Amino acid sequence: MLEIKNLTVAVEDKVILRDLSLTVPAGEVHAIMGPNGSGKSTLGYALAGRDGYEVTGGDILWNGESLIGMEPDERAAAGVFLAFQYPMELPGVATMTFLRTALNSLRKKRGEAELSTPDFLRLVREKAKVLEVRDEMLKRPLNVGFSGGEKKRMEILQMALLEPTLCILDETDSGLDIDAMRIVAGGVNALRAAGRAIVVITHYQRLLDYIVPDRVHVLAHGRIQRSGGKELALELEKSGYQDFTGKAA
Amino acid sequence: MSVALRKSFGDERLRDDLERLAERMPAGRAGLAARRDALADLNAAGLPSRRSEAWRYTDLASRLRDLPAQAGEPGTLTRAALDRALGPLAAIPAARIVFVDGWHVAELSSGEGLDAAADRIRLHEAMPTAPAGDDDAAGRDGATAMIEALATDGAHVVLGADGDGARAVAVMIVSVATGRTPARSVLRHRVEVGPGRNAQVIEVVLETEAAGGLMANEIGIDAGADARVEHARILIGPLPGTTILNARCTLAERAQLTTIQLAAGLSFGRSGIAVAFAGEDAVYEFAGVTLGTEREHFDTTMVIDHRVPSCTSRELFKAVLDGDSHAVFQGKVVVRPGAQKTDGKQMAQALLLSEAAEFYSKPELEIHADDVVCGHGATTGEIDEDMLFYMRARGIPEAEARALLIAAFVGEAIERASDGPLKDALGEIVAGRLKAVGR
Numbered sequence: 067m068l069e070i071k072n073l074t075v076a077v078e079d080k081v082i083l084r085d086l087s088l089t090v091p092a093g094e095v096h097a098i099m100g101p102n103g104s105g106k107s108t109l110g111y112a113l114a115g116r117d118g119y120e121v122t123g124g125d126i127l128w129n130g131e132s133l134i135g136m137e138p139d140e141r142a143a144a145g146v147f148l149a150f151q152y153p154m155e156l157p158g159v160a161t162m163t164f165l166r167t168a169l170n171s172l173r174k175k176r177g178e179a180e181l182s183t184p185d186f187l188r189l190v191r192e193k194a195k196v197l198e199v200r201d202e203m204l205k206r207p208l209n210v211g212f213s214g215g216e217k218k219r220m221e222i223l224q225m226a227l228l229e230p231t232l233c234i235l236d237e238t239d240s241g242l243d244i245d246a247m248r249i250v251a252g253g254v255n256a257l258r259a260a261g262r263a264i265v266v267i268t269h270y271q272r273l274l275d276y277i278v279p280d281r282v283h284v285l286a287h288g289r290i291q292r293s294g295g296k297e298l299a300l301e302l303e304k305s306g307y308q309d310f311t312g313k314a315a
Numbered sequence: 316m317s318v319a320l321r322k323s324f325g326d327e328r329l330r331d332d333l334e335r336l337a338e339r340m341p342a343g344r345a346g347l348a349a350r351r352d353a354l355a356d357l358n359a360a361g362l363p364s365r366r367s368e369a370w371r372y373t374d375l376a377s378r379l380r381d382l383p384a385q386a387g388e389p390g391t392l393t394r395a396a397l398d399r400a401l402g403p404l405a406a407i408p409a410a411r412i413v414f415v416d417g418w419h420v421a422e423l424s425s426g427e428g429l430d431a432a433a434d435r436i437r438l439h440e441a442m443p444t445a446p447a448g449d450d451d452a453a454g455r456d457g458a459t460a461m462i463e464a465l466a467t468d469g470a471h472v473v474l475g476a477d478g479d480g481a482r483a484v485a486v487m488i489v490s491v492a493t494g495r496t497p498a499r500s501v502l503r504h505r506v507e508v509g510p511g512r513n514a515q516v517i518e519v520v521l522e523t524e525a526a527g528g529l530m531a532n533e534i535g536i537d538a539g540a541d542a543r544v545e546h547a548r549i550l551i552g553p554l555p556g557t558t559i560l561n562a563r564c565t566l567a568e569r570a571q572l573t574t575i576q577l578a579a580g581l582s583f584g585r586s587g588i589a590v591a592f593a594g595e596d597a598v599y600e601f602a603g604v605t606l607g608t609e610r611e612h613f614d615t616t617m618v619i620d621h622r623v624p625s626c627t628s629r630e631l632f633k634a635v636l637d638g639d640s641h642a643v644f645q646g647k648v649v650v651r652p653g654a655q656k657t658d659g660k661q662m663a664q665a666l667l668l669s670e671a672a673e674f675y676s677k678p679e680l681e682i683h684a685d686d687v688v689c690g691h692g693a694t695t696g697e698i699d700e701d702m703l704f705y706m707r708a709r710g711i712p713e714a715e716a717r718a719l720l721i722a723a724f725v726g727e728a729i730e731r732a733s734d735g736p737l738k739d740a741l742g743e744i745v746a747g748r749l750k751a752v753g754r
Contacts, residue, residue, distance in 0.1 A: 072735055084749050114433065114704075114708050115708075116708075117700065117704065127568070137707065137713070138707035138708045139707045139708075139710050139711060139712050139713065139716075141708075142707070142708060142709060142710035147708075147709075148708055150705065150708075153705070154702050154705040156705075156720070156723065157723060157727075158722075158724060158726050158727055159723045163704070163719070164709075164719075167711055167715065168706075168709040168710050168711050169717065170712075171709075171710045171712060172710040172713050186519065195472075220489025224709060228709065228710065248707055249423055294423055294577060301739075
């Protein structure tokens, strides 16, 4: 279970999230929706432990363990995975080398043996096939020359491969056409499991037609303003965020 | 100060050295007059200092206030010890010509892979004059005169012509210093690659005892028409002394010559490379990597002389600098009148891992023809924090993520080597070095 308690986060001394509280039980998918500038991406980065996102108050607990003070790679080992809104291109870093290094780093931290080359290749091919990630993409440096949709599929491929228990998807739908969205959503839905919590951060409702959330939260002015069932997303689609944007913090 | 310096180099000791070693030096006593002339040139010019543009960042005169003594005999070095020092390079199948403390050692050398009918290796003979000639754009300076005066040995390798490039050959020239006290090792080599021949020329400089003397080598490489030559210049530290390497390369028509340079662990070093195009449609490519830590200093200064039309030159230089280390890349491209359709491009990039590390990059284009394409670029930066976070968010520990990013940066240059044992060995050396540099 993810428990965010009275979280306050500042970036360059500017408070972005204030006193934010949110609980996502394992086995559930929760959507975080909100207008631009509401702090959605900041929440994702704060969960993943990015430098410069300073937690000045509150706590983040994952399965009872505080993530505050843990390095990004330690959080990854604890099961945290952030699918980036803008995945990085890594020129000169072969995709397969990257995937293998990440997977083996996590296995090592979890006390598991490294995968053999044939086992690793088999695993990647199997996951790649579902996400329609072609062999040719796997042969390139990571994300270099990939289209927006290809980068997002590569993010989900990494998620499927690393099998995190807390998945945070930051605007994964941005830049996706309908076909790509269906593929990506299929990949995410395949990861729905009893021990896994999934947080879907999105501006638009349309992704939630494919990844149906258990709960929807509206984030504005740095805190959760309203929570509801999946119907809340449809309501927001009609009314927009104006009810929330006008409100002073 | 310069007067005193000149005086110190003209002292009786150097003259005595020449007399004492004359019998064993290239050309023997017959070469003594030429050496005395070179010594006079050295005394007249002095060692190059920062007043010379080509040595602006590497003040050899200040560094070398006195010349270390010349060992009269090679130090003891077993083949096993040599192979250990060579590390991954030991696995490259190649004819080996090994010089220890300035003297050729036959027991450590081999003619593996040479064509007995067409290829020759000569030793202890007078090195032919520098192939670039008097109007050489790179000029002749005190360092060149010093090497000409004091070279104790050298290899003259002649690789025969080949119809279809099928008879590939690899020659490794190794200079090792073993001295427990600082000593000097000065060598002059020349490699002539016959028309159409496919050859690898691998220069290796290393110390087994890290005593810190002077190692100065000059190599002349002539690539014949249609020859394909891969020249590797590999300096494996710790080299705590002063390391001065010169290369003078000429390319005949349609020749292709690539220099892959890897320098790591040099306290004070400079690689001077002069390239002259003598025939049309030739291609020269340089890919260099300098890895620096602590107070190391390494300078790569090139002069590419486009004397004839339709030749192509490419330089890619990469430096990864930590601690207080300095790297220099000076790339001068001269396009002579009439050298139309010249295509020259240059890129120098540095990754600075510390606040105190410094990279000096100076491109210089001197173009006297109107139908040419020449360009240059340079970048200096730190490791990208966004990339680092992305990798760490996937579970890769910081040190490993940094090492991967540095390897990717350097890899672009190593990639220019042709696939095979040389490239594999370079990759292995870089990976080993980055474990230290990447923290």
